[in-house]
Amino acid sequence: MRSATTVPPPRPDEDLDRERSLAQVAPSSPPVDPAAAERAVGQLLVALGLDPGAPGLQDTPRRVARAYADLLTPEPFALTTFPNDEGYDELVVVSDIPFTSLCEHHLLPFSGVAHVGYLPGSRVVGLSKLARVVEALSRRPQVQERLTCQVADLLQEALDPDGVGVVLEAEHTCMSLRGVRAVGALTRTSALRGRVRSDARTRAEFLDLARRSRS
Ligand SMILES: Nc1nc2c(ncn2[C@@H]2O[C@H](COP(=O)(O)OP(=O)(O)OP(=O)(O)O)[C@@H](O)[C@H]2O)c(=O)[nH]1
Numbered sequence: 494m495r496s497a498t499t500v501p502p503p504r505p506d507e508d509l510d511r512e513r514s515l516a517q518v519a520p521s522s523p524p525v526d527p528a529a530a531e532r533a534v535g536q537l538l539v540a541l542g543l544d545p546g547a548p549g550l551q552d553t554p555r556r557v558a559r560a561y562a563d564l565l566t567p568e569p570f571a572l573t574t575f576p577n578d579e580g581y582d583e584l585v586v587v588s589d590i591p592f593t594s595l596c597e598h599h600l601l602p603f604s605g606v607a608h609v610g611y612l613p614g615s616r617v618v619g620l621s622k623l624a625r626v627v628e629a630l631s632r633r634p635q636v637q638e639r640l641t642c643q644v645a646d647l648l649q650e651a652l653d654p655d656g657v658g659v660v661l662e663a664e665h666t667c668m669s670l671r672g673v674r675a676v677g678a679l680t681r682t683s684a685l686r687g688r689v690r691s692d693a694r695t696r697a698e699f700l701d702l703a704r705r706s707r708s
């Protein structure tokens with residue numbers, strides 16, 4: 494049986510608990526105010542010594558406001574799960590999930606790939622939803638460590654699997670385009686939960702699968 498909102502086993506009060514925990518980990522942010530954002534970008538141009546009336550810059554406030562609205566607006570989705578009828582009890586790993594997030598210190602993008610795996614309990618999750626979780630949590634001001642933990646915690650809470658593993662590899666443009674200008678420097682973070690963390694064999698297997706990714 495397909496389920497778009499809940500994870501087993503079905504206990505009457507449990508569905509509500511899980512939905513609540515999902516909302517806590519991934520709360521929807523207030524909507525962007527496009528007109529206010531556009532005005533603010535216009536003021537920023539002036540403060541930076543630029544002429545917002547110059548031919549090439551006339552539409553820039555609107556474009557920049559829309560670009561940031563895009564980067565900060567996650568696409569809603571349902572975390573569809575299915576009963577684990579086959580009793581599948583090995584790791585499921587989706588690797589090389591591309592993502593882009595916004596560094597909360599500079600509001601510059603950091604981007605790379607995520608490797609997300611879990612050890613199923615009584616339900617399995619739709620594979621695309623692993624990528625959607627990464628995407629949804631990326632579209633907010635972040636630091637890479639928090640994003641990594643939020644992906645792991647959301648899956649652990651919503652799916653109640655035997656374990657979760659998340660590895661993120663990203664390049665931060667705040668560190669490559671400006672400042673120290675360390676072009677190509679890659680930051681790797683990981684968050685392991687349940688048996689993926691506590692069981693040495695499972696942990697090693699997950700990290701090996703994540704390492705064997707294309708990147
Ligand atoms: N831990 C962590 N640090 C980050 C992340 N994104 C950016 N930073 C760092 O946040 C720090 C902010 O440091 P500040 O000294 O306040 O800012 P800054 O003067 O612009 O620093 P520089 O980048 O060194 O020029 C920098 O070291 C960034 O590299 C992240 O995802 N995780």
Ligand SMILES: [Zn+2]
Binds near residue numbers: 596601665667
């Ligand atoms: Zn930054």
